[in-house]
Each structure stands twice: as C-alpha cells, then as structure tokens.
Amino acid sequence: xxxxxxxxxxxxxxxxxxxxxxxxxxxxxxxxxxxxxxxxxxxxxxxxxxxxxxxxxxxxxxxxxxxxxxxxxxxxxxxxxxxxxxxxxxxxxxxxxxxxxxxxxxxxx
Amino acid sequence: xxxxxxxxxxxxxxxxxxxxxxxxxxxxxxxxxxxxxxxxxxxxxxxxxxxxxxxxxxxxxxxxxxxxxxxxxxxxxxxxxxxxxxxxxxxxxxxxxxxxxxxxxxxxxxxxxxxxxxxx
Numbered sequence: 698x699x700x701x702x703x704x705x706x707x708x709x710x711x712x713x714x715x716x717x718x719x720x721x722x723x724x725x726x727x728x729x730x731x732x733x734x735x736x737x738x739x740x741x742x743x744x745x746x747x748x749x750x751x752x753x754x755x756x757x758x759x760x761x762x763x764x765x766x767x768x769x770x771x772x773x774x775x776x777x778x779x780x781x782x783x784x785x786x787x788x789x790x791x792x793x794x795x796x797x798x799x800x801x802x803x804x805x806x
Numbered sequence: 807x808x809x810x811x812x813x814x815x816x817x818x819x820x821x822x823x824x825x826x827x828x829x830x831x832x833x834x835x836x837x838x839x840x841x842x843x844x845x846x847x848x849x850x851x852x853x854x855x856x857x858x859x860x861x862x863x864x865x866x867x868x869x870x871x872x873x874x875x876x877x878x879x880x881x882x883x884x885x886x887x888x889x890x891x892x893x894x895x896x897x898x899x900x901x902x903x904x905x906x907x908x909x910x911x912x913x914x915x916x917x918x919x920x921x922x923x924x925x926x
Contacts, residue, residue: 732911734853741902741916742853753914785853789910794868795843795855 828903
C-alpha cells in the first residue's frame with residue numbers, strides 16, 4: 698500500500714478540465730517537492746511536472762501542478778484523447794526513500 | 807541528449823540473483839551532480855523506486871530492498887548496474903533505469919524498460 702494516495706481512476710470528455718489528487722503526509726508531500734509523471738500505454742514514464750508546479754520544456758501548458766499542505770494535485774485542461782494515460786505523483790519521504798503514488802488511470806470518454 | 811538502455815536476462819530462477827545493466831549514451835555517468843536510479847513496475851501495477859548511485863559511487867537504497875540490492879557504477883563502459891539477490895516471483899517486473907537529477911524524485915530521462923520474469 699502506497700503512502701501517497703491517488704484515486705485509481707479518473708475520466709473526462711474532450712475539452713474538459715480534470716484534476717488528479719495525491720494525498721500524503723507531513724513526512725513527504727508537506728515537506729518535500731512533488732513530481733508528476735505520465736505513462737502512456739506500453740511506454741516508460743515521462744516527467745510531466747517537477748518541483749510541485751514546474752513544467753519541463755515541451756510539456757503543454759494544459760498541464761499544471763499545485764500543492765497545499767499534505768496534498769498535491771495535477772490539473773489537465775482542454776482534455777485531449779492523447780492524454781489518456783496513467784499518472785503518478787512522486788515525493789521524497791523522510792523515511793529515506795522516494796515514494797510513488799499508486800497511479801491514476803485517466804480515461805478520455 | 808542523454809539516453810539510457812537496459813539490458814540483461816529476461817528470465818531468472820527463484821532464489822538466484824537478478825542482474826541488469828544500464829548503458830548511458832550522450833552523457834557521462836561520472837559527471838558530478840547527477841544520480842542514476844533503478845525503478846521497477848510489476849505488470850498492471852505501480853512504480854517502485856529501488857535505489858540510486860551517485861557519480862562518486864555513493865549509493866542509497868529503498869529500505870524495502872536494502873539487504874538484497876546492490877547498485878554499482880562502471881565508468882569505463884559508461885554503465886551502471888543492478889543486482890537483486892534471492893529473487894522470488896514477486897520480483898517479476900519491468901525494470902527501468904533513469905537519470906536522477908535530484909534526490910527527491912526528479913527522474914529524467916528513462917530507459918525503455920526491460921521485463922524480468924522470475925520463474926523456474
């Protein structure tokens with residue numbers, strides 16, 4: 698059982714705005730950066746958001762990250778069919794390990 | 807542009823040692839400031855960080871694996887390696903190598919991953 702809790706699934710229609718939550722604790726999310734990764738079917742994960750809310754070069758501005766206290770969220774606006782993927786939050790935990798959330802499968806209806 | 811490629815046996819017997827190598831191109835594994843990590847993903851499941859090695863050879867492991875895992879650096883071949891001992895079926899997974907830009911979860915880029923099955 699992951700110490701970073703994500704909803705197992707999320708969905709939306711094209712053009713909609715969808716948010717994916719990531720719940721942690723004072724030993725991980727509250728005191729450390731949060732990262733988000735996108736994993737398209739059959740491929741390796743790709744960095745989507747770094748340091749809570751920074752988009753690496755090449756990531757569309759439809760993707761945004763935020764953090765408040767022990768929770769973080771990923772928002773995707775203007776949803777597109779190619780956004781259908783698994784999304785993972787990641788944070789360092791003070792138990793001396795990198796933690797991954799359980800992942801959220803996003804379906805574009 | 808840094809690229810990573812995993813290699814190693816796709817089948818390992820239970821109780822034996824899993825050994826994988828990650829070959830890095832477009833950058834040097836002994837360049838200061840970067841770490842190199844291994845991450846795995848069982849089929850249909852989430853991701854799990856195994857451990858990392860710094861360019862100096864210093865390592866840090868996930869406590870869940872601590873006694874079974876060894877990550878090492880081969881600077882002459884610009885590679886880093888993973889050894890996981892006493893494997894069981896629960897270690898069956900796709901194993902990814904990745905560059906670790908910080909110590910807190912910034913992994914970029916990733917290798918394509920390699921499937922390792924533990925079975926007799």
